Amino acid sequence: MQFEPSVPSSLYHKMLAAEDPYPILHRLRAEHPVYFVSPEQFWLVTRYQDIERLLHYPGYVSLDGRNWEKYRPALKGSLLRWNEDNGLFCCSDEHHSRLRRLLRNIFSPISIVKMGDRIRNTVHETYMELVSERLSPVDLIAEFTSRVPYRIICQLVGLKADDDEAEYRKTIHKFICVLQPNPSIEDQQFAESALHKLLTWINRTMEERMAFPKADVVSYLLQIAHSKQTLTENDIRFLLLNIVGAGVETTAFVAQDILLLLYQDIELLEQLKADRSLANKGLLEIIRYAVGGPAGLMRFALCDFELGGQRIRQGQMLMLSRGGANRDPAVFENPDQIDLKRPIVKLPVFGRGTHRCLGEHLAMAQLQMMVEVFLDYPEEVASRPSEKWDG
């Protein structure tokens, strides 16, 4: 039985180093759609249909990194180990569905529409604050896109956002860095202290809400924990960690990719300014084009199986390439062009199935409003560069 492929994996590294990864990504998809990358040792999957199949048949692969043949558990007794063994990706299906059911209404499309004014105000206030701080355009985009999701999540969940905001954003970053496979000892140490800080923040908020409940997610979950007893306080800690960990940087990165694209592509910017409804209708197409690259969702094989002519072995890692799927010509005609009127096709960007992104509608609302603000003030942004460099 053939387990290891015969194709050299240098193409993957060339692609990582290339300014534009798509020519190589297209070549890989056409010639080696399931491609073994060494020395990292994972399968890069680049065809849309293969990625869809894997996302729809959870029996073949899992998100739980403990199924990886090279998995090295974090130190026994550490907070990281506690998180590894209890997070949303590793709990039982039954427990996972119960937790998701509890949060379904909070993150439903209707609830997010109701939150529209709050989100819009936060987006506008953040933008104005940054403009008055007189940052350069790139800093402005980076700061804008990372402050907004942090503030929105904090408001919704009930965590206090104004306690040293920049420090907490850095802490969240340190915590999620460790979610990459086999983090270095140094990253683990950073993440352990980050997790400690985030849990202290969460515990403090839980204590405050026990005494004085408010209209936020923490108070809602505490009320369930204390009345129906179907939820423990530890469950609440995990949920909050997952929401903060999964909702802040993802939204920031996607928003940053989108706004940088608008900043560079004047034609696209003009098109959106001329027809504002396209910022909503065409948002998925903008995401398809702007968000991609070689990397994507990680999965771990639960059994041996065949994919794209390759034999995947139980315990191996697969990377479902976002850019591979988003630019697959079998699904998107002229995939390297933006076509805002393109019929909508589901993208794997928010995942699928049981672990599908909980915050998809919240993220889309934020992205749309950040784009709207950008369309309102592009000149303001464009006039910034010299100001910072002049001192």
Ligand code: HEM
């Ligand atoms: C543009 C922004 C976002 C993107 C691209 C994104 C993407 C994803 C993806 C792909 C998954 C599934 C992971 C996988 O299949 O490997 C996921 C899960 C998740 N996302 Fe998001 N996400 C975004 C924003 C948010 C926000 C704002 C929240 C806040 C609530 C959030 C909360 C979660 C949670 C809690 C999970 C785990 C779900 C589970 O295991 O049941 N995400 N996200």
